[in-house]
Structures are given as C-alpha cells and as structure tokens.
Amino acid sequence: MTSTAAVSAGPGSGRTPADLLGRLRARGEADPVTHVERVPARAGTPAPWPEWAPEELRAAFARRGVVAPWRHQAEAASLAYDGQHVVVATGTASGKSLAYQLPALATLLADPRATVLYLAPTKALAADQLRAVAALELEGVRPACYDGDTPRAEREWIRRHSRFVLTNPDMLHHGILPGHAQWSGFLRRLTYVVIDECHTYRGVFGSHVAHVLRRLRRQCARFGRTPVFVLASATSGDPAAAAGRLTGLPVAAVTEDTSPRGGVTFALWEPPLLPRDAAAEAADLAPVRRSALRETADLLADTVAEGVRTLAFVRSRRGAEVVASNARRALDEAVPGLGDRVAAYRAGYLREERRELERALLYGDLLGLASTNALELGVDLIGLDAVLICGYPGTRASLWQQAGRAGRSGQEALAVLVARDDPLDTYLVHHPEAVFGRPVEATVLDPANPYVLGPQLACAAAEAPLTPADLTLFGDGAKEAVDALVEAGALRQRPTGWYWRHRERPEVDLRGSDGAPVCVVEAATGRLLGTVDGGSSHFLLHTGAVYLHQGVSYVVDSLDLTDGCALVHPEEPDWSTHARDVTSLSVVSVRSYVDAGPVGLFLGEVDVTSQVVSYQRRRIASGEVIDTRPLDLPARELRTVAVWFTLSPESLTAAGVDPADVPGALHAAEHAAIGLLPLMATCDRWDIGGLSTAVHPDTEAPTVFVYDGHPGGAGFAERAYGTAAAWLGATRDAIVECGCESGCPSCVQSPKCGNGNNPLSKADAVRVLDVVLANLPR
Ligand SMILES: [Zn+2]
Ligand SMILES: [Zn+2]
Numbered sequence: 001m002t003s004t005a006a007v008s009a010g011p012g013s014g015r016t017p018a019d020l021l022g023r024l025r026a027r028g029e030a031d032p033v034t035h036v037e038r039v040p041a042r043a044g045t046p047a048p049w050p051e052w053a054p055e056e057l058r059a060a061f062a063r064r065g066v067v068a069p070w071r072h073q074a075e076a077a078s079l080a081y082d083g084q085h086v087v088v089a090t091g092t093a094s095g096k097s098l099a100y101q102l103p104a105l106a107t108l109l110a111d112p113r114a115t116v117l118y119l120a121p122t123k124a125l126a127a128d129q130l131r132a133v134a135a136l137e138l139e140g141v142r143p144a145c146y147d148g149d150t151p152r153a154e155r156e157w158i159r160r161h162s163r164f165v166l167t168n169p170d171m172l173h174h175g176i177l178p179g180h181a182q183w184s185g186f187l188r189r190l191t192y193v194v195i196d197e198c199h200t201y202r203g204v205f206g207s208h209v210a211h212v213l214r215r216l217r218r219q220c221a222r223f224g225r226t227p228v229f230v231l232a233s234a235t236s237g238d239p240a241a242a243a244g245r246l247t248g249l250p251v252a253a254v255t256e257d258t259s260p261r262g263g264v265t266f267a268l269w270e271p272p273l274l275p276r277d278a279a280a281e282a283a284d285l286a287p288v289r290r291s292a293l294r295e296t297a298d299l300l301a302d303t304v305a306e307g308v309r310t311l312a313f314v315r316s317r318r319g320a321e322v323v324a325s326n327a328r329r330a331l332d333e334a335v336p337g338l339g340d341r342v343a344a345y346r347a348g349y350l351r352e353e354r355r356e357l358e359r360a361l362l363y364g365d366l367l368g369l370a371s372t373n374a375l376e377l378g379v380d381l382i383g384l385d386a387v388l389i390c391g392y393p394g395t396r397a398s399l400w401q402q403a404g405r406a407g408r409s410g411q412e413a414l415a416v417l418v419a420r421d422d423p424l425d426t427y428l429v430h431h432p433e434a435v436f437g438r439p440v441e442a443t444v445l446d447p448a449n450p451y452v453l454g455p456q457l458a459c460a461a462a463e464a465p466l467t468p469a470d471l472t473l474f475g476d477g478a479k480e481a482v483d484a485l486v487e488a489g490a491l492r493q494r495p496t497g498w499y500w501r502h503r504e505r506p507e508v509d510l511r512g513s514d515g516a517p518v519c520v521v522e523a524a525t526g527r528l529l530g531t532v533d534g535g536s537s538h539f540l541l542h543t544g545a546v547y548l549h550q551g552v553s554y555v556v557d558s559l560d561l562t563d564g565c566a567l568v569h570p571e572e573p574d575w576s577t578h579a580r581d582v583t584s585l586s587v588v589s590v591r592s593y594v595d596a597g598p599v600g601l602f603l604g605e606v607d608v609t610s611q612v613v614s615y616q617r618r619r620i621a622s623g624e625v626i627d628t629r630p631l632d633l634p635a636r637e638l639r640t641v642a643v644w645f646t647l648s649p650e651s652l653t654a655a656g657v658d659p660a661d662v663p664g665a666l667h668a669a670e671h672a673a674i675g676l677l678p679l680m681a682t683c684d685r686w687d688i689g690g691l692s693t694a695v696h697p698d699t700e701a702p703t704v705f706v707y708d709g710h711p712g713g714a715g716f717a718e719r720a721y722g723t724a725a726a727w728l729g730a731t732r733d734a735i736v737e738c739g740c741e742s743g744c745p746s747c748v749q750s751p752k753c754g755n756g757n758n759p760l761s762k763a764d765a766v767r768v769l770d771v772v773l774a775n776l777p778r
Contacts (some may be wrong), residue, residue: 010328017265017414020386024302024416028272032295035268041412044260047074052081052527053102054109056244060136061098069098071258079669080192085249087198087231089239090257092404093501096196096232097132103230104192105133108141108163115186116167117216117227118194125146125196125630126166133164147171159183169201170510172216174493178505180219188223198231199397199443201246202682204452204512206445210246210512211456214473215463217248222464234397235444236682245445248475260405266415267437268429271295272548273739292420293319296370296390297326299416303386304342304368308414309361311616312370312388313402320344323370323390329609342368373398385396385413390407391420392428396439396683421745423675427734434679440726444715448643450474450484451512451712457481458490458506465497512710516530516564520547523557523567532566535709538612538633539579539752541566545615546577561634575617575626581754583610585705587698588639591722597673598651600699600777603721606642606707608689611635614755621711641713643721645728646701647771648715655767659694663701665764666692667755669731670704675750676731677706681719704768725778732769735762 018036025033046068049058061067069077076088076099087097104116120126126145133143143164146155148171158165159182167176176183193216195201201209213229220227230249231243240253254343257769271290300323303310308374312327314320321344328339343366360366362383373393387406393399399417406413417435419425428435447453457474460466460593471478483492490506491498500506517531518541530550532540537559540547545556547568554568590604612633617626657665670692677688689709696703708714720727738747743762750757 001065017386017412019268020306020308020414021302021416023306027265027302030268032272033267034270034429037266037268037432037436039264039266039436041263042259042261045071045258047258050074050078050081050102051406052078053106056104057105057136059140060138062519064135066098069102070095072097072254072256073102073162076100076230076254079252079463080228080255081541082103083094083228085229085231085243085247086253086254086580087233087239087251088261089233089255090255091235091261091686092401093258093261094257097129100192100194100196100230100232101133101136103228104164104194105136105138105141105190107184109138111191113189114191115163115165115189116192116194117172117186117190117583118164118171118196120166120196121200123149123168126168129196129603130166133166140647146176147666154761156182159186162186168582169212173208173212173459173508173510177212177219177459179217179639184223185738187219188225190220190225190227193227193229195246197229198232198243198246199233199236199395199682201685202443202711203716204443204449204710205510206246206443207447207452207714208448208456208508208510208512209458210248210445210447211452211474213247214475215456215460218460218470218473219463233443234395235400235439236453237439239443242443242445245447248447248473262281263412264403264407264415265412266403268435269295269299269416269418270426270429271419288419288740289746292321292390292418292425294326296388296418297323298330299388299418300327300335300342300368300370301330302415302713303388305334305338307367308385309364310368310386311361311384311387311405312368312390313393314370314372315342315389315393316460317372319390320370324368327368327370341366342370345371347370371401376679381681383407385411387415389415389417392417394678396435396540397682399435419746423672423731423734423738423747424678426746427679427730428677430737431730431733436731440723441679441682442719444683444719446713446715446718447474447712449712449714450477450481451710453477453481455482455506455508458485459508461485461491461498462500462502465494465499466491467497491564518559518561519565519567520549520554521567522554523569529554529568534564535636535638536638537561537566539581542579542612542615542631542633544575544577544617544629545579546573546575562762576617577618578618578626578751578756579612579631579754580614580616580756581610581612583608583689583691583754585609585642585696585707591641594724594777596775596777598648599772600646600701601721601724601776602644602646603718604642604644606640606705608638608640608642608691608707609635610638610689610754629715638707638709638711640708640711641717642705642707643717643724644699644703644705645772646696646699646703647726647768649702651771651775652702652768655771657764657767660693661759661761661764663692664759664761665768666694666702666704668705668743668760668762669764669768671748671757671760672735673704673728673731674706676727676734677716677720679730680723680727683714683716687714724774725776726770728772728776732766732773735766735769738762752767 081103144162146159146167235462243251324344332339403415419429518537520529545552553572555571557567559566588605592603594601671692692704
C-alpha cells in the first residue's frame with residue numbers, strides 16, 4: 001500500500017491536473033503512465049436561430065437559459081426541418097436534444113394536428129426528456145411518457161391527446177404497433193420520429209429494433225405518412241451508415257461538435273507487472289499485473305487525501321465496493337476519520353439515497369465516490385475535479401461519457417484510464433490514437449439475420465398482411481423468410497398478400513433470447529431473482545455455479561432445463577466457478593473470401609456445437625485451482641456467421657513456428673483477436689466465440705475461427721472480416737506490447753476459455769499474425 005500524501009495543499013501549491021498527475025505517478029518505481037493527452041478547452045460556436053424557428057419557441061428556450069443554439073444543433077435541426085433524415089453524433093453534454101426538439105416543436109406549433117414520437121433506450125432517459133419538453137410550457141403539445149408503467153386510465157388520454165409521445169422500442173414493439181388501430185389518429189399525423197442514444201441499438205437487439213422501425217414506417221405509409229427520422233448518437237465510426245442500417249433510410253450525419261467544454265488532462269495508466277517470483281509462484285490465471293481495482297483504490301485515496309473531488313468508475317458492483325473500502329482503509333491509516341469521505345454508489349440504491357450521495361459529493365462533504373456505470377444516463381452529476389476509469393468501459397461512447405463527468409466551467413480536470421488485464425485495455429494504453437483520434441469502432445447490426453427477420457415479419461404480418469412492396473422495405477432475405485414462414489404454416493399466401501394464420505400474436509423478444517430464458521429462483525423462499533438467457537445458462541447456472549445477482553452471491557443447487565429453472569441459495573464461498581466446454585464447428589457455406597497466397601480469409605455460415613462438460617473452482621484471492629468437477633449437460637447447436645483465417649503449414653514453419661507449437665500459437669492468437677474485436681465493433685467478448693485448430697476438416701489447414709455468439713449472427717464477424725487487416729494488426733500489437741513473459745490475461749489468456757487457457761504460446765501467436773498480416777491486402 002502506498003502512503004497517502006498530507007491532506008490538502010493550500011492554494012497555489014501545484015493544484016493543476018498536471019501537477020496532481022505528476023505526484024500520482026511518482027509513487028512507484030516504474031512510471032505506470034503510458035500517455036498524457038491534453039484535451040484543450042473549447043469555446044462554443046453559437047449560430048443564429050434558424051429563420052423557421054418561431055418566436056414563441058425561441059422565447060421558451062430563452063426562458064430555460066438557451067439564448068442561441070450551437071452551430072451543430074442549428075445545422076442538424078435545419079436538415080431535419082427540410083425533411084432530411086439526420087443523425088447528430090457529437091460528444092456527451094453537447095446538447096443533442098435541442099437538435100431534435102427544435103424542428104419537432106416548431107412543427108407542432110405550426111401545425112396543431114401534427115405529432116412526434118420519441119424513442120429512448122431507457123425509461124429514465126424518456127422521463128428526463130419529458131421533463132425538458134414539459135418545462136418549455138408550450139401550449140397544445142401535451143408531452144407524455146407511454147411505457148409499461150403508464151396507468152391504464154391514462155393510456156387512452158395519451159393516445160388521443162398527446163402530440164409528443166415518449167416511449168421505448170419495447171413499448172413500440174409490444175404495445176403501439178400491435179395496437180395500431182387505436183393509434184391510427186396519432187400515426188396518420190406523425191411528422192418526426194426521434195431516436196435518442198441510437199448507438200445502444202446494436203447486435204441482435206439493434207437488428208430487431210431496425211425491423212420494429214420498418215414496421216412503424218409501414219404503418220405510417222398506410223396513411224401516406226413518411227415521418228422524418230432524427231437520431232442522436234454518441235461519437236462513433238461512420239454514424240451515417242449505422243443510422244442508415246438502423247432505419248433503412250438515407251441519413252445525413254452532423255459530427256462536428258461546436259459546444260464548449262472544459263480542458264481535461266487525460267492519462268493512460270498501465271498497472272505495473274508484479275515481481276517475477278510472485279507471478280511464477282502463482283497458479284493458473286493468477287494476475288501477473290497489479291490489479292486495476294487496487295490501483296484505482298490507491299489513486300482514489302491519493303486524490304481524496306489532496307482534497308480533490310474524485311469519481312471512480314468501476315465495471316462491477318462488487319468492484320466498486322472493493323475500491324471504496326480499500327481507499328477508505330488507506331485514508332484512515334493516514335488520517336483517522338478521513339476514510340468517511342469516500343463512499344460506494346451503485347444501481348439498486350433508493351432514489352433518495354442516490355440523491356443524498358450526489359449532494360454530498362457536489363458540496364464536498366464527500367470527496368470520493370466509487371461507482372458502477374449507474375450514473376451514465378440521465379443523471380446530472382458533473383463538474384468533478386478528477387475521474388478515474390477502472391478498465392475500459394467497452395465503448396468509446398461510455399469512456400467519454402465517464403470522462404465527461406470531470407471539469408467545472410473554466411477549470412481543468414484530470415481523467416485517468418486504468419487498464420485492466422485484458423488485451424483491449426493493453427492495446428488502448430499503448431495506442432492513444434485509438435482513444436483520442438478518429439473513432440473506428442462502429443455500431444453494427446444485421447437486419448438480414450434470418451433469426452431476426454423471420455419473427456419480425458411474423459409480427460408485421462399479424463399487424464397487417466404483407467405485400468410484395470413490404471419485402472423491399474424489410475430488405476435482403478425478406479422473401480426467403482416469408483417463404484419459410486409459409487412453409488412452417490405461420491403465413492398463408494393469398495392473391496392480396498401474406499396473412500398471419502393464428503389468433504394469437506407472435507411472441508418475439510427484442511433481445512433475441514437464445515432459447516427460452518432460465519429463471520433463477522431462491523430455493524428457500526421461492527423468490528424469483530432474475531432470468532438468464534438460454535445461451536448463457538449452461539455456463540452461469542450449472543449445478544455448483546457461483547452466481548452473482550446485484551452484488552449478492554448465490555450457489556446453484558440444481559438446474560432444471562425442462563422447467564427452465566435454476567434453484568439457488570445465498571452463499572459467499574471463497575472460490576469462483578469457471579465452466580469449461582468442448583466446441584466443434586463445421587462450415588456450412590462461404591459468403592465471401594480473400595485468397596492471399598499462403599493465407600486465406602473467409603466469411604460464412606457455420607454450425608457450432610458446444611457442450612459444457614465440467615467446471616473448475618478457483619480461490620478468489622490467489623486464483624489457485626481447487627478442483628475440476630464433471631457436469632452432465634446436453635450439447636447446444638448454433639447456426640451463425642463466422643470469420644476465419646487459414647495459413648499453410650509451410651508458411652508457419654518458415655516463420656519459425658514448430659509444428660508442435662501450432663495449436664498453442666493459434667489458440668493464443670484466437671483469444672487476443674476476440675479480445676480486440678470490440679475495437680472495431682461495439683460488442684463485448686461474450687457476444688463472440690472462437691475456435692482454433694492445427695487442422696480443420698473443412699479447411700484442411702491450420703485455422704482460427706471467430707463467430708457471433710447469437711443464432712444467425714449479429715454483424716460482429718462481418719465487421720471483423722471487413723476490417724481484418726486493422727483488427728489483426730491491433731491484435732498483434734496488443735500481444736507484442738504486453739510486457740509479460742509468456743502470456744497473461746492482458747494479452748493471450750481469456751477468462752472464458754473452455755480449455756482452461758491451455759495450450760497457449762504468446763511468442764508464436766505473434767509469428768502467426770505476422771504471416772497473416774504480411775499476406776493480407778491492406
Ligand atoms: Zn501478457
Ligand atoms: Zn481458449
């Protein structure tokens with residue numbers, strides 16, 4: 001434990017973020033900081049109100065303190081007002097709301113019959129937006145939230161009278177579209193559809209939402225309406241393409257952020273490697289680096305000791321508790337009582353408790369807060385002196401959302417990203433351009449996924465018979481999907497179109513549950529704790545598994561797959577459990593390929609069969625393996641999309657990879673490649689799987705497969721194929737730049753490996769990737 005500095009230096013004694021950072025990094029022997037970026041303060045660029053914006057609306061905004069829009073807001077608003085679909089993709093707190101409120105409300109004021117539909121990914125955000133629109137006090141707009149919590153009694157009033165309805169994609173899918181007859185008055189006058197935080201619609205969920213939006217367009221088209229779509233997105237790679245894929249429409253993008261911001265000194269921080277003997281002694285998977293949690297706790301203690309108001313973001317609830325309690329202990333050792341000024345904050349607290357913590361932090365009664373991502377949406381806690389980010393939060397949008405909590409107006413703030421032992425984190429702290437440069441990470445989705453398209457077409461047909469014109473609307477694969485539904489007896493073809501044959505509506509889950517969800521039930525009380533999707537249940541809920549629910553630990557007594565139910569009891573053992581599986585894969589078809597001499601790159605359909613066969617119990621503190629226990633679970637089949645590359649055995653030998661080491665080389669490259677895919681496409685490593693083999697029966701060569709972990713694919717493998725040279729180049733760099741000797745969780749080990757991370761060869765993985773990169777066209 002490092003000693004903490006004396007409490008609070010006086011004014012003028014080096015309180016700039018750079019000075020503070022200097023003291024933080026001087027604690028240990030090796031300098032953990034790999035890069036410091038000064039993100040300069042920016043003055044905003046205002047623009048005049050667009051001429052079409054009515055005086056009444058300008059006055060309403062002025063009363064709320066908005067005297068003029070920023071240029072990007074005015075630009076996006078005018079595009080939308082002119083009837084162009086537009087996505088505004090700018091930073092956190094850049095005022096994206098005004099960009100859609102302006103054209104939408106101007107239209108509502110000009111046309112007393114017009115209506116607007118607003119979609120948010122969470123109820124909290126919709127409620128937030130409702131407050132903002134209601135506060136403008138515009139006559140006749142009557143904004144209202146319509147979601148699962150809306151009382152029955154109010155629903156009819158909203159349908160009839162509200163002209164600005166705020167809801168979410170689930171309500172649109174389950175409530176509004178199936179009940180379109182009751183909504184016809186609203187839909188036939190719909191002028192704008194606003195899609196807020198549209199980058200959250202990705203993968204299978206995003207693919208479903210894409211079709212829900214097409215169903216909405218179809219209902220509007222029946223009344224001759226073509227509403228304008230206005231989307232708000234976090235900054236990302238190619239937002240126009242992502243928004244176009246989501247809506248199925250041509251979308252213009254506004255990406256230049258002209259709002260003002262405070263300056264931030266942003267440091268990338270890599271925790272040091274542990275002394276070699278300690279690492280060597282430790283068992284399987286034991287950390288080789290100092291953990292990001294301990295590093296963050298020390299940093300939090302040090303900044304709080306200096307009187308700096310600091311927010312630490314930690315990915316898990318348990319992690320936030322650990323960071324807060326370690327920081328408290330360190331502070332109390334330095335100055336008894338000082339630890340009281342640090343607290344943990346997480347989802348699950350009551351609203352009043354959260355407000356109280358936020359207040360204490362804003363007024364300085366509390367100096368340090370360790371939080372999960374609970375603050376990310378809708379809550380207005382900004383203006384901290386320092387923000388610590390423990391582990392890359394998965395997307396650049398989240399990273400900047402978290403860093404954006406730092407900085408009061410006119411004051412510089414400090415942000416620190418502390419790398420976890422993960423290949424993506426390793427890459428990022430050594431490649432600042434990936435954090436601060438132009439974003440490459442794109443929001444991907446795949447509306448052509450047959451497992452999404454079929455069910456969505458069924459929903460559409462149940463709402464109104466499908467016509468040949470609709471097949472164009474629903475895009476690639478729609479005809480095949482309709483034929484399959486006819487074949488299955490779900491649709492009947494008549495001269496006028498395809499009709500839904502059943503009385504009940506199809507039941508379709510937008511999250512694309514992979515098999516029916518499994519209920520987690522506390523055995524003693526019968527209380528339902530939650531559900532786990534079928535695809536993960538074998539890994540997470542097998543007999544003996546330690547299952548975490550909202551930070552509380554349970555152990556599974558039994559998993560009944562027939563009833564879809566796992567019985568658990570509360571218990572906090574000092575071990576964790578890790579399921580192991582055996583996987584086989586066969587190639588169904590090749591969609592596209594690149595022939596690059598000794599190297600081949602492919603995209604295609606595959607069948608993956610996997611079976612969870614055993615689990616390991618490991619001590620939490622040391623990572624030591626206690627034992628391995630067998631399990632008796634059925635195999636699971638998955639038809640999905642994969643990207644794969646092959647190498648000729650000769651090219652590997654020429655690169656110096658001994659034939660005996662080929663399996664370990666490919667396996668290590670596979671793990672790191674999966675770890676780096678989120679750099680190219682917003683996904684996490686649980687969305688994707690992999691398989692590597694020294695010779696595969698379908699390719700007859702050494703092969704590494706990376707596949708989407710969802711039936712029919714979700715767009716991740718496709719994006720990997722499209723960016724293969726950049727993706728595998730980053731994978732190579734992450735491995736090379738990890739300072740460990742023979743592989744660690746920061747480079748080639750994977751926490752979800754079905755083979756217990758064996759065999760793995762770090763050095764040979766680099767040789768494999770060098771061969772691939774030398775041959776693959778850039
Ligand atoms: Zn390593
Ligand atoms: Zn593995």
